[in-house]
Amino acid sequence: MWRFGQRAGWSAVLVLLGGFPLAQGDEPATEPSIAKTGEQVASRCAECHGEDGQSRNSDIPSIAGFSMLATMDLLDTYRMGLRAARAVELPDGTKTDMVEVAESLSDADEWAVVIHYANQQWQPHEQAFDAELARQGAEIHAEKCDRCHYDGGRDPESDLPITAGQWRDYLVAEFDNFDAGRRAMSDKMREKYDTLSAAEKRAIIELYVSAGEY
Numbered sequence: 001m002w003r004f005g006q007r008a009g010w011s012a013v014l015v016l017l018g019g020f021p022l023a024q025g026d027e028p029a030t031e032p033s034i035a036k037t038g039e040q041v042a043s044r045c046a047e048c049h050g051e052d053g054q055s056r057n058s059d060i061p062s063i064a065g066f067s068m069l070a071t072m073d074l075l076d077t078y079r080m081g082l083r084a085a086r087a088v089e090l091p092d093g094t095k096t097d098m099v100e101v102a103e104s105l106s107d108a109d110e111w112a113v114v115i116h117y118a119n120q121q122w123q124p125h126e127q128a129f130d131a132e133l134a135r136q137g138a139e140i141h142a143e144k145c146d147r148c149h150y151d152g153g154r155d156p157e158s159d160l161p162i163t164a165g166q167w168r169d170y171l172v173a174e175f176d177n178f179d180a181g182r183r184a185m186s187d188k189m190r191e192k193y194d195t196l197s198a199a200e201k202r203a204i205i206e207l208y209v210s211a212g213e214y
């Protein structure tokens, strides 16, 4: 399947390294340095994605708790030109975007940072939503989207970006990007996505914003 195959071999190794909180005292020798590198790299991401991957800016996605495979695949989409990136100005006045960020990461830094975020906790953003619309969205999602975006977009085990409780402004922008072709999607997702009316897309966004709490 699209982009997933090449990672499958060593993702199991990463799960062993990063899937569990570090036990004090008995971790393998490699873990502290990976954890430390992960923190250092993540401190650069934090300028936009917030401390611990909880974004304070509704235009920028939270990434805490994304699985390692999910974050790696998302970084790849930028490198491969499958997704246009928006430039963001940093506090020091310089600008950068996700293509530059992804291209600047060495393999070692990337491993460390994806492990770092997989070990953080996803926290849905509390946002106002229309419960009735969210319920409609849940039905459509169960039929068309849940087989990949498990449990209404909540389950990191899907190895996809968590969408349940993501910022509304960001989600609306990404649906627009898909619609306008600024962001590619796999043929299998397109098959389902292209059957959605504009109203159904709004309902699914409402489901995501509700984080399943409708």
Ligand code: HEC
Binding pocket: 041, 042, 044, 045, 046, 047, 048, 049, 059, 060, 061, 063, 070, 071, 074, 075, 083, 084, 085, 086, 087, 088, 089, 090, 095, 096, 097, 098, 101, 105, 113, 161, 162
């Ligand atoms: C200058 C700001 C900025 C920095 C620094 C930055 N990001 Fe991003 N990131 C964004 C923005 C904005 C988006 C979403 C919009 C877009 O694609 O341009 C994004 C999207 C992402 C996504 C996709 C999320 C999703 O739900 O699809 C991932 C994963 C990600 N960033 C990881 C990282 C990592 C890891 C780092 C640090 C190595 C990092 N980012 C540094 C601004 C930034």
Ligand code: HEC
Binding pocket: 061, 073, 074, 077, 083, 141, 144, 145, 146, 147, 148, 149, 160, 161, 162, 163, 166, 174, 175, 184, 185, 186, 188, 189, 192, 193, 196, 204
């Ligand atoms: C065959 C599996 C599959 C199906 C079915 C599927 N998706 Fe996806 N979806 C993906 C993949 C893979 C990505 C990551 C794409 C990328 O890396 O840019 C994704 C990404 C997304 C994102 C971007 C989230 C973010 O934070 O970046 C949204 C929104 C989304 N899908 C919505 C939907 C909706 C709505 C449906 C149902 C109509 C759907 N998807 C059906 C596989 C699927």
